[in-house]
Amino acid sequence: MYRFFHFGQWLILPKIMAISVISLSLITTIIIFYFSPNIEQRMLEEKKAGLKNVVDIAFVIFNDYETLVKSGLMTREEAQNRAILKLKNLRYSGNEYFWINDTGLRMVMHPIMPNLDGTDIKDIKDSTGKYLFREFVSIGKSSGSGFVEYLWPKPGGKEPAAKVSYVKLYEPWNWVLGSGIYVDSIKKDMTKLNYLLFFGTILFALVTMALATVIGRGITRPLKQVIDGLQDIGNGKGDAALTNRITITSNDEIGLLSTEFNSLMESISILANFKKVIEEEDSVEEVYSRLGDVFVDQLRIPGCVIYALVRDQSKMEQVYPVNAEQLDSFCDSSILEDCDSCKAKRTAHVVSSLTYPSICRKFHVKENYEHYCIPLIVGGGVLG
Numbered sequence: 001m002y003r004f005f006h007f008g009q010w011l012i013l014p015k016i017m018a019i020s021v022i023s024l025s026l027i028t029t030i031i032i033f034y035f036s037p038n039i040e041q042r043m044l045e046e047k048k049a050g051l052k053n054v055v056d057i058a059f060v061i062f063n064d065y066e067t068l069v070k071s072g073l074m075t076r077e078e079a080q081n082r083a084i085l086k087l088k089n090l091r092y093s094g095n096e097y098f099w100i101n102d103t104g105l106r107m108v109m110h111p112i113m114p115n116l117d118g119t120d121i122k123d124i125k126d127s128t129g130k131y132l133f134r135e136f137v138s139i140g141k142s143s144g145s146g147f148v149e150y151l152w153p154k155p156g157g158k159e160p161a162a163k164v165s166y167v168k169l170y171e172p173w174n175w176v177l178g179s180g181i182y183v184d185s186i187k188k189d190m191t192k193l194n195y196l197l198f199f200g201t202i203l204f205a206l207v208t209m210a211l212a213t214v215i216g217r218g219i220t221r222p223l224k225q226v227i228d229g230l231q232d233i234g235n236g237k238g239d240a241a242l243t244n245r246i247t248i249t250s251n252d253e254i255g256l257l258s259t260e261f262n263s264l265m266e267s268i269s270i271l272a273n274f275k276k277v278i279e280e281e282d283s284v285e286e287v288y289s290r291l292g293d294v295f296v297d298q299l300r301i302p303g304c305v306i307y308a309l310v311r312d313q314s315k316m317e318q319v320y321p322v323n324a325e326q327l328d329s330f331c332d333s334s335i336l337e338d339c340d341s342c343k344a345k346r347t348a349h350v351v352s353s354l355t356y357p358s359i360c361r362k363f364h365v366k367e368n369y370e371h372y373c374i375p376l377i378v379g380g381g382v383l384g
Contacts, residue, residue, distance in 0.1 A: 012223065016216035020208045024201070031197055040190045044164075047181055048147060051166045054092050055145075055179050061086055062170045062177070080173060084109045087177070095155050096181060103137050103174040112155050126151040127160045140169030140176045154182060222254050226261045284308075285319060288384075292320030303369070305330055308376075308384040309339055316342065316384070330371070332362040344373035345382050 065079035074082075087098045088111045100108035105122035121133045132150045139146040145168035151160035165180030245262050248255050274294065278287045288306050295304035306320035316339045335342040343360045344351045352372040353359055363371045376384040 011220070013213075013216040013220050016212050016219070017209065020205075020212040024205045024208060027204075028201055031201065036190070036194060036197070039193065040186065043186050043189060044183070047186060048164060048166070051164070051179060051181055052145075054096075055098070055166045055168055055177060058087060058090060058098055058179070059168055059170065059177055062173065062175070066172055076173075093181070096179060097155075098177060098179045101133055101136065101176050101178075103141065103169070103176065105133055105137060108175060136165075136167045136176050136178055137169075140167055144169055152180070218250075219254055222249075222258050226257060229261065229265060288319040289322075303330065306376075306384060307331075307335070307342070309345075309382070313339070315339055316345070319384070330364055332364065335362055342373075344375045345384075348375050348377060348382050350374055 061083050065074075065083050066076075068074050069076045069079045084100065087100065088109055090098055097111045099110045099112075101121060102108055105120065107116040107119055107121050110116045122131070124133055125131045128151060130150050132148060132152075135148050135150075139148060145166065147164055147166055149162070149164045152163045153159060154161050162183040163180045164183060165178050167176050167178035169176050245265060248258050248262075274290070278290055281287050281290070288308065292304055292306050295301045304320070305318060307316040308319045309316055316336050318336075331342070335345075340346045341362060343362070350373065351360055353363065353370045354372060358365065360371065360373070375382045
């Protein structure tokens, strides 16, 4: 439980997967609480704009017939009757219709509820108590046109459903023309869109998680090989551990780590082989000679000199290279007579002019030369 709530204790693969999970959670939250409501509102606004357009188009019928009245081609009553007949049978978007009521709050024409035609409608209200026809007339008189939200049964149904209507006043006849759409049609469209978003998000999540798993394993697999290799060495599994190598499959940091691991294993393998060789030598002089050859031939340090303590532990002698002429080129000869005058031997730690110039007075300073003296410690004592 502690590990679960502390991100630093997680393994790398769960951390990579967590990035995908967090990203998907953020995307899902944004879709649910921001995009979906905004899309639904925009769809409603577009539906209302379309509703206004169809009412405006139907409204032209009144003007056309009023023009005929003014030209004397028909009476107003005849023009109104023809307009009623034309609008009564007019449909759009399947079952959407138009109705007409006058400013005196009498129903002129309702194609779905003909029993209302010619009746007083001022007291008709929806299930919330809204006097909708009074509001139609009020908006028509105050603004000329506008939207009204209310509840009204669908054609052929009895249960009230949320509806938004657009009404427009035709002043010459004192008529209010209106038409509406049911909001649940928008809900249905939004539900379809939400299903698409949901399944799209699920698909995106599956693809993202699969990619995260592949990428995560591509990172953790070589790391596990490195860890296993180091643990094998630490557990003393011997030559079998030293043969472990990682296949380099990339040029990124993981590839670099794998390359460095292979180099480390190669170096350890060389050291292990070297250890076996010197353990089988028949003299310590031969061991020093091989050790010197490693510094000169493999590490490319030509100025390598090895000094060993003689038996009385107060003197030192040069054991590599055997040619003693190189001695004058580096250290003062007094260290051979008194080994404690050698600072590396006396202090039993590395002494280097790279960290502090002229740190050892026994070193013969030359241009472009520095010294790095390493005490050879065996069993807690310096032997060279």
